[in-house]
Amino acid sequence: xxxxxxxxxxxxxxxxxxxxxxxxxxxxxxxxxxxxxxxxxxxxxxxxxxxxxxxxxxxxxxxxxxxxxxxxxxxxxxxxxxxxxxxxxxxxxxxxxxxxxxxxxxxxxxxxxxxxxxx
Amino acid sequence: xxxxxxxxxxxxxxxxxxxxxxxxxxxxxxxxxxxxxxxxxxxxxxxxxxxxxxxxxxxxxxxxxxxxxxxxxxxxxxxxxxxxxxxxxxxxxxxxxxxxxxxxxxxxxxxxxx
Numbered sequence: 001x002x003x004x005x006x007x008x009x010x011x012x013x014x015x016x017x018x019x020x021x022x023x024x025x026x027x028x029x030x031x032x033x034x035x036x037x038x039x040x041x042x043x044x045x046x047x048x049x050x051x052x053x054x055x056x057x058x059x060x061x062x063x064x065x066x067x068x069x070x071x072x073x074x075x076x077x078x079x080x081x082x083x084x085x086x087x088x089x090x091x092x093x094x095x096x097x098x099x100x101x102x103x104x105x106x107x108x109x110x111x112x113x114x115x116x117x118x119x
Numbered sequence: 120x121x122x123x124x125x126x127x128x129x130x131x132x133x134x135x136x137x138x139x140x141x142x143x144x145x146x147x148x149x150x151x152x153x154x155x156x157x158x159x160x161x162x163x164x165x166x167x168x169x170x171x172x173x174x175x176x177x178x179x180x181x182x183x184x185x186x187x188x189x190x191x192x193x194x195x196x197x198x199x200x201x202x203x204x205x206x207x208x209x210x211x212x213x214x215x216x217x218x219x220x221x222x223x224x225x226x227x228x229x230x231x232x233x
Contacts, residue, residue, distance in 0.1 A: 004162070031219065042123075042209050042223030043163070056220055091163065095219075108221065110155075110163035 002026065004111035006092050012117045013082055021077040021114045023092030031097030032075050033108060034067055037089045049075060050097055082118045089113040121146045123210050123224035131230040134202055140195040140227050142210030150212040152193040153221065154184055158206040166208075169193065180204070205231045 005024045013019050025032050030051055035043035045059040049069045057067075064082075069075040079086055093108040122145045132138055144150060152169040167178025174186040184195045193210060210224040 033219070040225070042211070042225050043221075045220050045222065048219045050219075056217065059220070093163075106219075107165050107168070109165075112160070112162045
């Protein structure tokens with residue numbers, strides 16, 4: 001079946017602009033995650049959705065970053081007033097979302113990412 | 120706070136040789152442990168995971184990892200590497216109280232010598 005898809009694959013913007021990054025999770029997955037991967041680093045957790053609600057947004061770096069998942073499927077990561085330091089690959093993952101009780105079988109499946117470049 | 124250390128930034132091994140990638144974690148209790156692989160242009164793929172039970176975990180593509188509580192380590196091994204194993208490998212942990220939030224190490228890049 002189809003995996004996690006992310007659009008666009010590449011986004012170039014200017015400092016100060018607003019951007020939206022989209023994630024389409026695997027059909028039926030209730031949990032969705034956003035990560036940011038800077039050059040030469042491992043992915044860094046940003047936010048986790050269970051259904052429509054953000055269950056853990058402790059990784060969002062500041063209030064310029066915001067994510068939504070209004071219908072419990074597609075999610076959009078929104079970045080306001082972009083800065084050069086926001087340049088990174090933004091990864092999305094989804095899982096069945098069994099939560100803590102089912103964590104042993106709740107594998108996260110990652111999308112290919114969106115490469116954001118802020119000039 | 121949890122942390123993951125992958126001490127080797129880049130490793131080169133010959134095709135057919137054995138491989139061991141090191142991973143150490145810092146956490147008060149035994150976390151969930153993972154190894155992921157990232158190939159150029161590909162998404163992160165889970166190789167294996169440890170949640171409980173047998174400390175030797177078998178994964179996909181012939182990889183295995185051993186959890187050693189006394190050393191806070193979760194090293195990844197493969198008896199004979201193939202050229203297609205060239206990729207970036209990430210060790211990761213998740214607290215049992217917050218299993219959805221995965222903390223990744225900085226990665227080890229594996230190159231294969233023909």
